[in-house]
Amino acid sequence: MSAAAPANTHPPEPDEPFDVGSTDDSLERMIGLFRTLGDTYRVYVPARGSYTYVIHHPDDVKRVLVSNHRNYIKGIGLDRVKILLGKGLMTSEGEMWKRQRYMMQPFFHRRVVTRFAQLIGQANDRFIARWEQISRRGEPVNLTDEMSELTLQIVLRSIIGTDLDRLSAEAGGNPFEVVTKDTGRNLQFAFKFRSLTKLIAALIERRRGSGEKHFDFLAMLLAARDKDSGEPMPERDLIDEVLTLIVAGHETTASALNWTWYLISQHPEVESRLHAEIDAAAEVTAPSLADMESLAYTQQVINEALRLYPPGWLLSRRALEADELGGYAVPAGSNVLLPLYLLHRHPDFWTDPEAFRPERFAPDQEGTRPRFAFMPFAAGPRHCIGETMAMYEMLMHLYKLARHYRLRYVPDQPLELEAQINLRTRYPLHMKLERR
Ligand code: HEM
Structure with missing residues (x-):
């Protein structure tokens, strides 16, 4: 699903805007949105007057956290943490x-x-x-x-x-x-x-x-x-x-x-x-x-x-410069969310993802999934x-x-x-x- 769309189109988005990642029911809603909209979607957040991008593909997660990490700082939600931790x-x-x-x-x-x-x-x-x-x-x-x-x-x-x-x-x-x-x-x-x-x-x-x-x-x-x-x-x-x-x-x-x-x-x-x-x-x-x-x-x-x-369960970043994720253009200044909860249950990379099976982590199983499907x-x-x-x-x-x-x-x-x-x-x- 990742690299299919041309970079000049927008990723899919839900009909209803909401403050994704910050509401009490965010996880529930994000589970549903991943199911219907796929690996990359965006949500309009009225309070911010901008789109927040949500990504689930290990390649994109790797890009944000590792290969292009210089382009990202910590994102929404961190303000609350800052009050606590300076x-x-x-x-x-x-x-x-x-x-x-x-x-x-x-x-x-x-x-x-x-x-x-x-x-x-x-x-x-x-x-x-x-x-x-x-x-x-x-x-x-x-x-x-x-x-x-x-x-x-x-x-x-x-x-x-x-x-x-x-x-x-x-x-x-x-x-x-x-x-x-x-x-x-x-x-x-x-x-x-x-x-x-x-x-x-x-x-x-x-x-x-x-x-x-x-x-x-x-x-x-x-x-x-x-x-x-x-x-x-x-x-x-x-x-x-x-x-x-x-x-x-x-x-x-x-x-x-x-x-x-x-x-x-x-x-x-x-x-x-x-x-x-x-x-x-x-x-x-x-x-x-x-x-x-x-x-x-x-x-x-x-x-x-x-x-x-x-x-x-949810990592949050903000793009300094424009980037491309999941084949879509992500404008400079966008918030990007990485729901580890869903990455870890991604049906393309985990067999029977909801089942509790510790053997998945046996050494001979490590090669069966991308390195960035679990973090x-x-x-x-x-x-x-x-x-x-x-x-x-x-x-x-x-x-x-x-x-x-x-x-x-x-x-x-x-x-x-x-x-x-x-x-x-x-x-x-x-x-x-x-x-x-
Ligand atoms: C099961 C236990 C733990 C889990 C699942 C966990 C998970 C994480 C995750 C996901 C991050 C990255 C957050 C982000 O990028 O936004 C993080 C960062 C961090 N964790 Fe943990 N953590 C655990 C235990 C600990 C412990 C025991 C300590 C210290 C005693 C610790 C100290 C930190 C610090 C200081 C950071 C920030 C690192 C940085 O940005 O340079 N964590 N942790």
């Missing part, structure tokens, strides 16, 4: 982004990430002990909330380490809890969240004064130097990066685990294979990244969950900096919990998608933990 890695552009990414890339090197083994292991052990208590009382666990808490704990400890305990003791509770407890993602939340700025500034001052040695992202941010000027990161930028890592690293991973457990609970044959792989691996308290990456089937399960429910962590220079960390965290969580427990889904509420910035379940999932 000028952190997720939202910055140009020279500023390049400088920050260059400084922060080494933090996420495998050699560094594997040093978080104990931290990730201990966080899981603490949560598992708590769930054990709940399940002893015969109660189900609120999986959605627990995944959110667990991933928040891990990301916070990876950033501020043991200072989290001190700050929580001083504040009479985790001061960062607003990130999980406040599920509304509105302006009020944004302001509360920004007030954490002061807390981080105080922490930076304390660290600078104390001379203590820490191993965490904050220590790395404080030690980072610009490669040209040799200057440290300005404090404002540093705080924005801390907030960015908290948000980018927390809800995405929580949502991925939430969906993964749901899918496992619905597929006993997958669950059995997963158990067999994990049972055959040695039981280690703080397994290394390499240990976890040797769990080949567990990785396939996670990838398949990320295919069906990519937490970052839960995006691709190109702005791909997720935390991918290795996220995979490590998810693998270790499954390894630790599935070894001893089976999770049984309690269908007490309808299972509905909530596609906002991240793709989440609209209502929390409850699971009964059964000791294996």
